[in-house]
Amino acid sequence: MPRTPGVTDAAVPCAPDRPSRPPEVLESEWNDWRWHMRKRITSVKKAQRWLRLTADEEKAIEKSAGKYRWSVTPYYASLMDPDDPTCPVRQQAIPALGELVEFPGAEVDPVGDMFYRKTNRVVHKYPDRVIMLITEACPVYCRHCTRKFHTTDVGGSYFRDSEGESFTEDLRYIAEHPEIRDVLLTGGDPLSYRDGKLEEIVSGLRGIPTVEIIRIGSRFPVLLPQRITEDLCEMLARYHPVWLNTHFNHPKEITPESAGAVDRLLRHGIPVGNQTVLLRGVNDDVATMRTLMTELLRIRVRPYYLYHCDNVTGVSHFMTSIEKGWEIMEGLQGHITGFGVPQYVLTTRIGKIPIAQPCFTRTPDGLLLRNYRGEEMVVDDAVHPITEPDAR
Known part of the structure; x- marks a missing residue:
């Protein structure tokens, strides 16, 4: 596969000692997106080929059945740490018991x-x-x-x-x-x-x-x-x-x-x-x-x-x-x-x-500015007026 200049295996964080393609999978299959779609992981049994699921993960898969769909492509599964349930890739794709907890203010469509x-x-x-x-x-x-x-x-x-x-x-x-x-x-x-x-x-x-x-x-x-x-x-x-x-x-x-x-x-x-x-x-x-x-x-x-x-x-x-x-x-x-x-x-x-915090505060003397080091300075209102001058 052609690689972007400057991107190497050593430079990219990957699951430890985890080959991206299992040896039993042909390279032509691994490079075919339709193969991955057909082989998506949708059950505990399939997941166990890639991961050592915890009791909580298995329970979450069981309890979410009939409520939430789940599936994982073999490619994405290959990025997961097989032993660590806190793996950041694994957490994004494997059902968790937290999904079934009711939180105050939660909605199915909060963005409208x-x-x-x-x-x-x-x-x-x-x-x-x-x-x-x-x-x-x-x-x-x-x-x-x-x-x-x-x-x-x-x-x-x-x-x-x-x-x-x-x-x-x-x-x-x-x-x-x-x-x-x-x-x-x-x-x-x-x-x-x-x-x-x-x-x-x-x-x-x-x-x-x-x-x-x-x-x-x-x-x-x-x-x-x-x-x-x-x-x-x-x-x-x-x-x-x-x-x-x-x-x-x-x-x-x-x-x-x-x-x-x-x-x-x-x-x-x-x-x-x-x-x-x-x-x-x-x-x-x-x-x-x-x-x-x-x-x-x-x-x-x-x-x-x-x-x-x-x-x-x-x-x-x-x-x-x-x-x-x-x-x-x-x-x-x-x-x-x-x-x-x-x-x-x-x-x-x-x-x-x-919703990022502003890096300035309006004061009687002008703008109080703060940089990424926490250093501050005041820009005088006469140098950079805050209010548009009256054109009359």
């Missing part, structure tokens, strides 16, 4: 997707952009998913009609609202569809003159990078401008395979951004987050958002305090290059709200 839904798939929350929830399916059902009710809950769905219904109504809504210039395909994971079906959707959007930007939200570069084929990239490149946002949460997820997937997207003119979720026990410390952001830059992925974990039913056990987020943001700002620092946001029904 269903409130803003205009058609079966279109959610119109912001003036000039919409999301299209085109599927419920994912290669791995992430335990922290903010749309857990839609993707992972066996009885849940944001769809009014079935996923297989025609897209005509959705495309018509977008065409009839010329203020919509930006469409984000999400789900579930849009790349769960085969190229032909995905192209039908993308070409339908590109046929709407007022749609300027098509974005795809996909965790396949992390969970199954083999899906990012040359054929897929060539197809998407026919409908530029196309952007892709992905979702690395921990440095262990950055591998030669994921770096190769990013490289293929970039070589076809598809920019790649990253949206990390702050997760208790996974990445809620400064050192891990710094490493993640700098490693992302090294494989040419732009950090975009750091999401505060939503209080979602079945997800709340991953939440940290907002103070923890502030601590991490202070540990990033000034300590790594500026474009490697994501925007820390809280997603609400009224939108994504930036």
